[in-house]
Amino acid sequence: MSEFSNALSASSSALKAQATRLRHVSENISNADTPGYRRKTVPFETVRDMNSDIENVKTGRVHLDRTDLAQIYDPSHPLADGSGHYEGSNVDLMIEIADAREAQRSYEANIKMFDQTRQMSASLMELLRR
Amino acid sequence: MFTELNVFKLANAMATHAGTRQALVSQNIANADTPGYHAKDIKPFSEVFDDNTRPGDMRSSRSKHLNGSSGQGLDWAVSTSEDGSDPNNNSVSIESEILKGVEVKRQHDKALAIYKSSMNILRTSLGRS
Numbered sequence: 001m002s003e004f005s006n007a008l009s010a011s012s013s014a015l016k017a018q019a020t021r022l023r024h025v026s027e028n029i030s031n032a033d034t035p036g037y038r039r040k041t042v043p044f045e046t047v048r049d050m051n052s053d054i055e056n057v058k059t060g061r062v063h064l065d066r067t068d069l070a071q072i073y074d075p076s077h078p079l080a081d082g083s084g085h086y087e088g089s090n091v092d093l094m095i096e097i098a099d100a101r102e103a104q105r106s107y108e109a110n111i112k113m114f115d116q117t118r119q120m121s122a123s124l125m126e127l128l129r130r
Numbered sequence: 131m132f133t134e135l136n137v138f139k140l141a142n143a144m145a146t147h148a149g150t151r152q153a154l155v156s157q158n159i160a161n162a163d164t165p166g167y168h169a170k171d172i173k174p175f176s177e178v179f180d181d182n183t184r185p186g187d188m189r190s191s192r193s194k195h196l197n198g199s200s201g202q203g204l205d206w207a208v209s210t211s212e213d214g215s216d217p218n219n220n221s222v223s224i225e226s227e228i229l230k231g232v233e234v235k236r237q238h239d240k241a242l243a244i245y246k247s248s249m250n251i252l253r254t255s256l257g258r259s
Contacts, residue, residue: 014160
Protein backbone atom coordinates (compact mmCIF):
# COMPACT_ATOMS: atom_id res chain seq x y z
CA MET A 1 0.00 0.00 0.00
CA SER A 2 2.81 2.39 0.80
CA GLU A 3 4.23 1.64 -2.65
CA PHE A 4 1.13 3.25 -4.09
CA SER A 5 1.55 6.35 -1.99
CA ASN A 6 5.21 6.51 -3.04
CA ALA A 7 4.14 6.33 -6.67
CA LEU A 8 1.51 9.02 -6.14
CA SER A 9 3.97 11.32 -4.41
CA ALA A 10 6.56 10.89 -7.17
CA SER A 11 3.98 11.61 -9.86
CA SER A 12 2.57 14.63 -8.08
CA SER A 13 6.01 16.12 -7.44
CA ALA A 14 6.74 15.76 -11.14
CA LEU A 15 3.40 17.37 -12.09
CA LYS A 16 4.31 20.33 -9.93
CA ALA A 17 7.80 20.59 -11.42
CA GLN A 18 6.53 20.41 -15.00
CA ALA A 19 3.90 23.06 -14.23
CA THR A 20 6.60 25.35 -12.88
CA ARG A 21 8.65 24.77 -16.01
CA LEU A 22 5.67 25.53 -18.22
CA ARG A 23 5.04 28.73 -16.27
CA HIS A 24 8.55 29.95 -16.92
CA VAL A 25 8.25 29.06 -20.59
CA SER A 26 5.12 31.15 -20.88
CA GLU A 27 6.82 34.01 -19.03
CA ASN A 28 9.62 33.84 -21.60
CA ILE A 29 7.20 33.78 -24.52
CA SER A 30 5.16 36.68 -23.23
CA ASN A 31 8.34 38.73 -22.75
CA ALA A 32 9.83 37.84 -26.12
CA ASP A 33 9.52 41.48 -27.25
CA THR A 34 10.47 43.14 -23.97
CA PRO A 35 13.73 45.11 -24.40
CA GLY A 36 16.53 43.79 -22.18
CA TYR A 37 14.65 40.65 -21.03
CA ARG A 38 16.78 37.54 -20.40
CA ARG A 39 15.11 34.14 -20.73
CA LYS A 40 14.60 32.15 -17.54
CA THR A 41 15.31 28.45 -17.14
CA VAL A 42 14.54 26.14 -14.21
CA PRO A 43 16.73 23.10 -13.53
CA PHE A 44 15.18 19.86 -12.28
CA GLU A 45 16.73 18.11 -9.30
CA THR A 46 16.04 14.84 -7.52
CA VAL A 47 15.27 14.94 -3.85
CA ARG A 48 15.35 11.68 -1.91
CA ASP A 49 12.58 11.20 0.61
CA MET A 50 14.22 9.83 3.77
CA ASN A 51 11.19 7.85 4.95
CA SER A 52 10.17 6.12 1.76
CA ASP A 53 13.42 5.83 -0.22
CA ILE A 54 11.88 7.32 -3.32
CA GLU A 55 13.34 10.03 -5.50
CA ASN A 56 10.96 12.92 -6.06
CA VAL A 57 11.54 15.84 -8.40
CA LYS A 58 11.83 19.47 -7.47
CA THR A 59 12.75 22.57 -9.38
CA GLY A 60 15.92 24.39 -8.37
CA ARG A 61 16.79 28.08 -8.47
CA VAL A 62 15.81 30.01 -11.56
CA HIS A 63 18.72 30.77 -13.89
CA LEU A 64 18.91 33.66 -16.31
CA ASP A 65 20.23 32.89 -19.78
CA ARG A 66 23.56 34.74 -20.13
CA THR A 67 23.74 34.76 -23.91
CA ASP A 68 23.96 38.15 -25.62
CA LEU A 69 20.77 40.11 -26.14
CA ALA A 70 19.59 40.58 -29.70
CA GLN A 71 20.56 43.91 -31.29
CA ILE A 72 17.51 45.31 -33.07
CA TYR A 73 17.83 48.16 -35.54
CA ASP A 74 15.13 50.76 -35.03
CA PRO A 75 16.35 54.37 -34.91
CA SER A 76 12.91 55.65 -33.90
CA HIS A 77 12.84 53.49 -30.75
CA PRO A 78 13.20 55.52 -27.53
CA LEU A 79 15.93 53.13 -26.25
CA ALA A 80 18.00 53.25 -29.46
CA ASP A 81 21.66 54.24 -29.13
CA GLY A 82 23.77 56.34 -31.50
CA SER A 83 23.95 53.61 -34.17
CA GLY A 84 20.17 53.16 -34.12
CA HIS A 85 20.19 49.81 -32.31
CA TYR A 86 18.53 48.80 -29.05
CA GLU A 87 18.81 45.61 -27.01
CA GLY A 88 15.89 43.22 -27.37
CA SER A 89 15.40 39.98 -25.45
CA ASN A 90 17.38 36.76 -25.94
CA VAL A 91 14.24 34.60 -26.17
CA ASP A 92 14.11 32.24 -29.15
CA LEU A 93 10.44 31.46 -29.72
CA MET A 94 11.23 28.19 -31.48
CA ILE A 95 13.15 26.89 -28.45
CA GLU A 96 10.42 27.99 -26.06
CA ILE A 97 7.66 26.29 -28.06
CA ALA A 98 9.70 23.08 -28.25
CA ASP A 99 10.32 23.26 -24.49
CA ALA A 100 6.62 23.81 -23.84
CA ARG A 101 5.74 20.83 -25.98
CA GLU A 102 8.19 18.63 -24.10
CA ALA A 103 6.85 19.80 -20.75
CA GLN A 104 3.33 19.00 -21.89
CA ARG A 105 4.34 15.53 -23.00
CA SER A 106 5.98 14.78 -19.66
CA TYR A 107 3.01 16.24 -17.81
CA GLU A 108 0.62 13.94 -19.64
CA ALA A 109 2.80 10.90 -18.97
CA ASN A 110 2.77 11.73 -15.27
CA ILE A 111 -1.00 12.24 -15.25
CA LYS A 112 -1.34 8.82 -16.84
CA MET A 113 0.81 7.16 -14.20
CA PHE A 114 -1.04 8.97 -11.42
CA ASP A 115 -4.36 7.79 -12.78
CA GLN A 116 -3.12 4.24 -13.21
CA THR A 117 -1.82 4.09 -9.63
CA ARG A 118 -5.17 5.37 -8.43
CA GLN A 119 -7.01 2.70 -10.41
CA MET A 120 -4.76 -0.03 -9.06
CA SER A 121 -5.31 1.00 -5.48
CA ALA A 122 -9.05 1.32 -6.10
CA SER A 123 -9.25 -2.21 -7.45
CA LEU A 124 -7.27 -3.43 -4.44
CA MET A 125 -9.82 -1.80 -2.18
CA GLU A 126 -12.57 -3.44 -4.21
CA LEU A 127 -11.41 -6.79 -2.80
CA LEU A 128 -12.62 -5.74 0.63
CA ARG A 129 -16.17 -5.23 -0.52
CA ARG A 130 -19.02 -7.74 -0.24
CA MET B 131 -5.20 -27.06 -1.40
CA PHE B 132 -6.59 -25.90 1.90
CA THR B 133 -3.62 -26.58 4.16
CA GLU B 134 -1.17 -24.25 2.49
CA LEU B 135 -3.26 -21.89 0.37
CA ASN B 136 -0.32 -21.34 -1.95
CA VAL B 137 -2.47 -19.68 -4.52
CA PHE B 138 -3.14 -16.79 -2.16
CA LYS B 139 0.55 -16.43 -1.36
CA LEU B 140 1.34 -16.40 -5.06
CA ALA B 141 -1.36 -13.85 -5.84
CA ASN B 142 -0.12 -11.74 -2.95
CA ALA B 143 3.48 -11.87 -4.17
CA MET B 144 2.37 -11.01 -7.69
CA ALA B 145 0.31 -8.02 -6.58
CA THR B 146 3.10 -6.79 -4.30
CA HIS B 147 5.57 -7.12 -7.16
CA ALA B 148 3.25 -5.11 -9.41
CA GLY B 149 2.93 -2.41 -6.74
CA THR B 150 6.68 -2.15 -6.24
CA ARG B 151 7.28 -1.96 -9.97
CA GLN B 152 4.55 0.62 -10.39
CA ALA B 153 6.29 2.85 -7.84
CA LEU B 154 9.56 2.55 -9.78
CA VAL B 155 7.88 3.27 -13.12
CA SER B 156 6.21 6.35 -11.65
CA GLN B 157 9.52 7.47 -10.24
CA ASN B 158 11.25 7.00 -13.60
CA ILE B 159 8.59 8.98 -15.47
CA ALA B 160 8.67 11.68 -12.81
CA ASN B 161 12.42 12.02 -13.33
CA ALA B 162 12.27 11.78 -17.12
CA ASP B 163 13.64 15.33 -17.45
CA THR B 164 16.04 15.35 -14.50
CA PRO B 165 19.69 15.57 -15.53
CA GLY B 166 21.84 12.70 -14.26
CA TYR B 167 18.96 10.38 -13.39
CA HIS B 168 19.17 6.71 -14.40
CA ALA B 169 16.09 4.54 -14.87
CA LYS B 170 15.41 1.95 -12.17
CA ASP B 171 13.68 -1.39 -12.48
CA ILE B 172 13.19 -4.76 -10.84
CA LYS B 173 13.09 -8.09 -12.63
CA PRO B 174 9.75 -9.18 -14.16
CA PHE B 175 7.72 -11.42 -11.88
CA SER B 176 8.14 -14.52 -14.05
CA GLU B 177 11.93 -14.27 -13.79
CA VAL B 178 11.85 -13.58 -10.07
CA PHE B 179 9.60 -16.55 -9.54
CA ASP B 180 11.60 -18.88 -11.78
CA ASP B 181 14.78 -17.98 -9.95
CA ASN B 182 13.08 -18.76 -6.71
CA THR B 183 11.83 -22.19 -7.64
CA ARG B 184 14.88 -23.72 -9.22
CA PRO B 185 14.73 -27.50 -8.81
CA GLY B 186 17.13 -28.70 -6.15
CA ASP B 187 17.14 -25.41 -4.29
CA MET B 188 17.10 -25.46 -0.53
CA ARG B 189 13.88 -24.12 0.89
CA SER B 190 13.36 -22.75 4.34
CA SER B 191 10.15 -23.92 5.90
CA ARG B 192 10.34 -21.97 9.14
CA SER B 193 11.70 -18.61 10.11
CA LYS B 194 14.76 -19.93 11.99
CA HIS B 195 16.22 -21.54 8.85
CA LEU B 196 19.02 -19.35 7.60
CA ASN B 197 19.88 -19.79 3.94
CA GLY B 198 17.32 -20.93 1.44
CA SER B 199 14.41 -19.36 -0.27
CA SER B 200 11.12 -19.10 1.52
CA GLY B 201 8.84 -17.85 -1.22
CA GLN B 202 8.64 -14.54 0.63
CA GLY B 203 12.32 -13.74 0.13
CA LEU B 204 12.08 -13.25 -3.62
CA ASP B 205 14.88 -11.34 -5.28
CA TRP B 206 13.44 -7.85 -5.62
CA ALA B 207 16.69 -5.99 -5.87
CA VAL B 208 16.38 -2.64 -7.63
CA SER B 209 18.71 -2.36 -10.60
CA THR B 210 19.74 0.86 -12.27
CA SER B 211 20.24 1.05 -16.01
CA GLU B 212 23.48 2.54 -17.27
CA ASP B 213 22.91 2.45 -21.00
CA GLY B 214 21.69 4.88 -23.61
CA SER B 215 22.02 8.25 -21.96
CA ASP B 216 20.75 11.55 -23.27
CA PRO B 217 23.16 14.47 -23.52
CA ASN B 218 22.08 15.41 -19.98
CA ASN B 219 23.06 11.95 -18.68
CA ASN B 220 19.46 10.76 -18.22
CA SER B 221 18.55 7.25 -19.34
CA VAL B 222 14.73 7.29 -19.03
CA SER B 223 12.70 6.57 -22.15
CA ILE B 224 9.09 7.63 -21.57
CA GLU B 225 7.81 5.25 -24.24
CA SER B 226 9.30 2.14 -22.67
CA GLU B 227 8.24 3.26 -19.21
CA ILE B 228 4.61 3.68 -20.33
CA LEU B 229 4.80 0.23 -21.88
CA LYS B 230 6.14 -1.16 -18.62
CA GLY B 231 3.32 0.62 -16.81
CA VAL B 232 0.70 -1.14 -18.93
CA GLU B 233 2.39 -4.46 -18.22
CA VAL B 234 2.33 -3.74 -14.49
CA LYS B 235 -1.34 -2.80 -14.57
CA ARG B 236 -2.24 -6.04 -16.33
CA GLN B 237 -0.18 -8.06 -13.89
CA HIS B 238 -1.87 -6.38 -10.94
CA ASP B 239 -5.34 -6.97 -12.40
CA LYS B 240 -4.44 -10.57 -13.03
CA ALA B 241 -3.24 -11.10 -9.46
CA LEU B 242 -6.38 -9.54 -8.02
CA ALA B 243 -8.58 -11.63 -10.32
CA ILE B 244 -6.82 -14.80 -9.16
CA TYR B 245 -7.24 -13.76 -5.54
CA LYS B 246 -10.91 -12.95 -5.99
CA SER B 247 -11.69 -16.16 -7.82
CA SER B 248 -9.86 -18.31 -5.23
CA MET B 249 -11.78 -16.49 -2.55
CA ASN B 250 -15.01 -17.40 -4.37
CA ILE B 251 -14.00 -21.06 -4.40
CA LEU B 252 -13.38 -20.95 -0.65
CA ARG B 253 -16.69 -19.22 -0.08
CA THR B 254 -18.54 -21.75 -2.20
CA SER B 255 -16.92 -24.63 -0.34
CA LEU B 256 -18.16 -23.09 2.89
CA GLY B 257 -21.66 -23.06 1.48
CA ARG B 258 -22.02 -19.32 1.08
CA SER B 259 -22.40 -17.47 -2.12
